[in-house]
Every structure is written in structure tokens, then in C-alpha cells.
Amino acid sequence: MRYDRDTQLMLAFKRGDKKSFDILFKRYSVLLINYIYRFLGSRHKAEELAQEVLLKIYLAKDTYRPKAKFSTWVYRIATNACLNELRRHEYHHHSVSLDASGEENPVNRKVWMDDQAFTPEQSMEKRGFEEAFKEALKTLPERQKAAFLLNRFQNASYSEVAGALSCSVASVKSLIHRATVGLKDKLKDYII
Template sequence: MDYGKLSDQDVILYARKGRDSAFRELIRRYERPVFSVIYRMVRNRELAEDLAQETFIKVLNALDRYNPKYKFSSWIFKIAHNATLDHLRKKQPETLSLEGSPHAETQDQVDATSFAAVDNAESPEDYTHSKELGSEIEAAIQRLRPEYRAVIVLWHIEGRPYDEIAEIMDLPLGTVKTYIHRGRNELRGMLQHLRH
């Protein structure tokens, strides 16, 4: 069966009929985007693979509940995003907000939502890996708070439109635009030394 020309919705119909090859096609289509987003959020290959695997298993086992009115990509990215955030919240709270919640408006709110520790999720090996990717910019993305990192990765690298990002992250469209604007500003600041 050649699924190449079929839409995600059509492939899902075959998967619902129990075609093993249709499940594999959905994995083939989304393994890279989903893994990329998760990896850039957690910066640890083994962990990113575990979270990506968990995402696919959840999504593929729940295809009966998928509403074809919506994009499959939004759904799978949403599950991936939630799994990643859950992990960051539960296992490594210090990675969550180095500079406080983006919603914080006063210094007290910033202090209350900040962690003094720096992100220690990245092993030396992973750090080397990010350097190998050529990437001062990868390192800069890593220093963004997770909310900004997610919108930057989804918009700039995965090419998802704003409304889809809003759906994925369960945020109002305006907030997504604010986050991406702030994220870009922070990146420009961090990469200033590269200016000619």
C-alpha cells in the first residue's frame, strides 16, 4: 500500500482498520518533527527519545478518539508538548524558569516563580553535541525559558502557523505572538556578539 499521496486523515482511516503499515506511515511522517521539538526542549537525546516514544504510543493508541476536523499535526504536537512540559515540571523544576514566569509583572512575582539553580539537564556530552550541530544559536535557544523556546522552535524550525501553535500550547493567539516576539528579542540579545 502506497500512502505517499494520502492525507493524514486518510492514513488514519487505514490505521483504524488495523493496518500496521498505516501506523508506521504516521510514525514516518512525524518522528523527525516531534523528536526535534522535544529534543530542543529537553536537550537530552535519551530522554527525548523516551518522550517521543511515549507521545506516539499515546496518540496511536487513541486514534479512535481523534477528531478529523482538526489537524493531526496539532494533536500530536500538543501531546508531545504536554509530555515534555509534564516531564520538565515533575522531574526537573529547575529547568522551568530561570527568570521567573513570563506572566510575572512585579519583582515579587518574578522571585516567586524563579529558580536559582541553573539548568543542569544538559550533560557535557549533550553540550558537545549541540556544538557539533554548529550552534551558538542552538545554545541560545536552550537558554530561553521553555514557553519561548517552544514557540520559537515550532514557528521558526517546524514552520507551524501561529494559530496552530496557540492550539498546541493551549494559549491565546496574542500570548503566542508576545512569546515569540520576546523570544526573538532575547535571542538577538544573546547573539549580539555575532554581529558584524
């Protein structure tokens, strides 16, 4: 069976080649920090969780069995870490599961930050696009956000996102579309 490059590195690490892990570490550190930072909005927490994910990868060396693309596995761990972090700190009122499908259900919509806490005009005045984008991301439901970030920033294909979120490609298509519409609405003043 032909494995992707990162899976091969992980298998080499499993066989005792520590340099392979160093390559994976360097490759995924920045990706994970950025993914988690955009997911949670906290730089400090992003580094902390990224280290947890990398540690899980490191400690999984003896038991690792490639079942999917390596990056899919990593982003699944990272997304679960983000969702657990949100639950732990009660950023929102209701629990959300990566495997839950009822995103349209109002009780599963995230309310980490009140949608009405800022207006695009206020954001535009106070902060630049980056801050507005960061705030807009906070208003997205978790699964929409995860799908959007994985696709847009981690260059994950729809099928890879589907693997990371345990859902169908059709669901990913819908999640990304709704995330895009939501962000476009929040950031409309920046994209004229």
C-alpha cells in the same frame, strides 16, 4: 468535512490500515525528536519522549476523533510531555503549565539553567553556534520556547501554535517575538 493529510492517515489507521500509521511514524519521528531535543537539550530524553508520544498516537487509534489539525494534536501531546519531564526532574524550581498564562510572572520563568552560566563570548570560544543556540534555548521561558520551536522548526503557523499551546494567536505573536529578541541577545556575537 475535509481533513488534512495526516488526519486522513490517522483515520485510515483507525479503520485498520496499519500502513497509514507507518507513514505517520516515519513523518513524525524526526520532527518529534528534534522538537523535544531542542526543548529539553537531551538527545537520549528526546528519543524516549518521542517514542512515548508516538505510542500515545498508536494507542489512541480506537478513540481518535479529529478536532484539530493532526500535527496540532501531536505537538500538544509532545509539549505537555516536555513540560511534564521538566517538572519531574526539577529542571526548574516552579511548576509550569501549558495552560498557564502568567509567563511574565517571575515564578513561572524557567531556571533550568542559570542565565549567567555562560556568556556569549565563552560559548563562542568553546562551542560553535549550534551549542550556543542550544544553551540559549535553555534560557527561554517554556512557552516562548515552545512557540518559537513549533513555528521555526516544525513550520507550524501562528494559529497552529496557538492550538498546540491553548492560547490566542496574539499571544503566540508576542511569545515568538520575545523569544526572538531573547535569542538575538544571547547570540548577538554570531549574527553580526
